[in-house]
Amino acid sequence: MAAVVVFNVWTTYKGALDTANLITDRTLLASARVIAERVRKSDGLVEAPIPPSALEMFASSDQDLVLYRVATSDGLLLAGYPDIVAPPQLPVGLEPLYFDTLFRGTPVRAVVLSRPIIDTGNQQTAIIAVGETLKNRNRLVTDLWLKALRDQVLLVAAAGMLAVFGLRRGIAPLMRLRDEVVSRDPAELQPFDAGAVQTEVRPLVEALNEAFDRVQRLIATQRRFVANAAHQLRTPLALLKTQIVVGRREQGTEAKEEALAAIDRSVDRMARLSNQLLSLARAEQGVSSLRKEAVDMEMAARNALDTLALAAVDRDIDLGFDPVGGPFLVWGHSNLLRELVFNLADNALRYTPRGGAVTVRLEHQAGEVVLLVEDNGPGIPATERENVFERFYRRLDTGGEGTGLGLAIVKEIAASHEATIELKDRAQGPGLVVEVRLAAHEEGAAEG
Ligand SMILES: Nc1ncnc2c1ncn2[C@@H]1O[C@H](COP(=O)(O)OP(=O)(O)OP(=O)(O)O)[C@@H](O)[C@H]1O
Ligand SMILES: [Mg+2]
Known part of the structure; x- marks a missing residue:
């Protein structure tokens, strides 16, 4: 002006x-x-x-x-x-x-x-x-000049007053929104009324509401998880207590031995549960807390499979590793990626009947490193392929011991590496193929 x-x-x-x-x-x-x-x-x-x-x-x-x-x-x-x-x-x-x-x-x-x-x-x-x-x-x-000038000054003054008045009026709903945000209880995440502000600001309020919604869902998931975890820990603890009470009452050495063996198994199960819970927590913070580096997937997979070799022999399963070409460099956290392979191979070994075959493959496909974990076990029906990634979810007819966290951990690790997972049928015969696709890391590319 x-x-x-x-x-x-x-x-x-x-x-x-x-x-x-x-x-x-x-x-x-x-x-x-x-x-x-x-x-x-x-x-x-x-x-x-x-x-x-x-x-x-x-x-x-x-x-x-x-x-x-x-x-x-x-x-x-x-x-x-x-x-x-x-x-x-x-x-x-x-x-x-x-x-x-x-x-x-x-x-x-x-x-x-x-x-x-x-x-x-x-x-x-x-x-x-x-x-x-x-x-x-x-x-x-x-x-002449003064007369024209006087009119102009009046006009400018009127425009200025209108501008101040208009801005005040226009900003008033925003200030109200601000007061509402400031005075809100931190636990209260209800959406704000987008209709109370002018049209221009509505997208912002809607985006805010969406963000709140996501936070609310995250909080709900976390609460559910804590409740589930507590429940999962309470059950084996109660069992352990009973086993101890029973074992104490037994008189014969043999019966006491048997009770101790049962207690040993319970403790193993609980140890596995706490390990899985820890893994999940680590996988969740994966992206934020750890520094990524170039990881050779072949090394990570070999590491994971070494740990499982004994279990494979035990269950009389032919555990194969088949990296085609290489190297298989990806950008990520080596421990988490090892854990990812471990959980998938562990599932394949667990749910494949004795005498079956489990093969872990690594391939290059169009700038991606593809990890395939294949077994000739019962597979997972298409209708349940989403559910098995949920925390503590175990299929009803699944035998053996498990906490239902393995695939949830895998999903979390994949998400922190921007990888995709897909559960597929085997080309021939029954069985499951888990396919994980990771972006290949170019040697010499800038660290980020
Ligand atoms: N290779 C597989 N073949 C058939 N079913 C499978 C396979 N992998 C997973 N599942 C099914 O998916 C369910 C969830 O697997 P997940 O690894 O998350 O949990 P879990 O193996 O039961 O427990 P844990 O946390 O000890 O791994 C399993 O209980 C099983 O029913
Ligand atoms: Mg598992």
């Missing part, structure tokens, strides 16, 4: 000056014409009487000097003084010529006219010049 005002002050001044000049010029011309009409030849003499009306038309000439000069074209001065209002050049034809000059140091606006003298048979012309000092004109400029 300040820029506009400055520009306007300048243009209104120009406008006022133009108008005042126009008025001055018209008056000068009218006066010059009245004088020109009276120039005539009588008794062989050219004379130029100056009629009073020619000078009276200058409005308040008490302030300004009106100067005139009449001469013939051959330089004979008829009226006025030689040194006043001398035009810079002679006018051409009947057109008036306006010019600015000085009279004894004072600026003067003047006009010069050329007219044929009556009664000389158009032989002679008279040159009439009329000038006026500029006090009057300057006052007129100031008057």
Whole structure:
């Protein structure tokens, strides 16, 4: 607005000056014409009487000097003084010529006219010049300018007031929203009313509500998890307690041995549960807390399979490892990736009947490292392929011992590595293929 005002002050001044000049010029011309009409030849003499009306038309000439000069074209001065209002050049034809000059140091606006003298048979012309000092004109400029300026200032003031008023009104709903956010209880995550703010801010409030919704769901998941974990720990502890009570009551050494063996198994189960819970917690923080590095998937897989070799022998399962090509570099956390392979291979070994076969493959496919864990066990029906990734979910007809956390851990690790997991049928015969796709890490690529 300040820029506009400055520009306007300048243009209104120009406008006022133009108008005042126009008025001055018209008056000068009218006066010059009245004088020109009276120039005539009588008794062989050219004379130029100056009629009073020619000078009276200058409005308040008490302030300004009106100067005139009449001469013939051959330089004979008829009226006025030689040194006043001398035009810079002679006018051409009947057109008036306006010019600015000085009279004894004072600026003067003047006009010069050329007219044929009556009664000389158009032989002679008279040159009439009329000038006026500029006090009057300057006052007129100031008057015009001030009037225009006053209107502008009023307009700017009105616009400014409206702007302040409008902004206040516009921001009011936002301030209310702010107060609501600030005064809210931290546990309260209900959505805000998007209708209470103006349309422009609505997407922001909606995005906020969406974020709250996600947080709320996360909190709910976490609560459920804690409740589940507590429950899962309580059951084996109760069992353990019973086993101990029973074992104490037994008299024979053999019976006591048996009770101790049962207790041993329970403790193993609980150890596995706490390990899985810890793994899950680690996998969850995976992205945020650990530094990623280039990991060779072949190494990670070999590590995981080494730990499972004994279990495979125990269950009489042919455990194969088949990396095709290589190296299989990915960007991630080596421990988590090892755990991922471990959990998948562990499942395959657990749920495949004795004498079965489990094969872990590594392949390169279009910039991706593909891990395939294949078994010829019972497989998982398509309808349950989503559920098995849930925490503590175990299929009903699943035998053996387990906590139902293995695939949840795998999912968490995959998510923190931006990898995809898919459960598929085997090409021939029953069984399950778990396919994990990770982006291949280019050797020498910038660390990020
Ligand atoms: N290779 C597989 N073949 C058949 N069923 C499987 C296979 N892998 C997983 N499942 C089914 O999916 C369920 C969930 O597996 P998940 O690894 O999450 O838990 P779990 O093996 O029961 O327990 P743990 O936490 O000890 O691994 C299993 O209980 C089982 O029913
Ligand atoms: Mg498992």
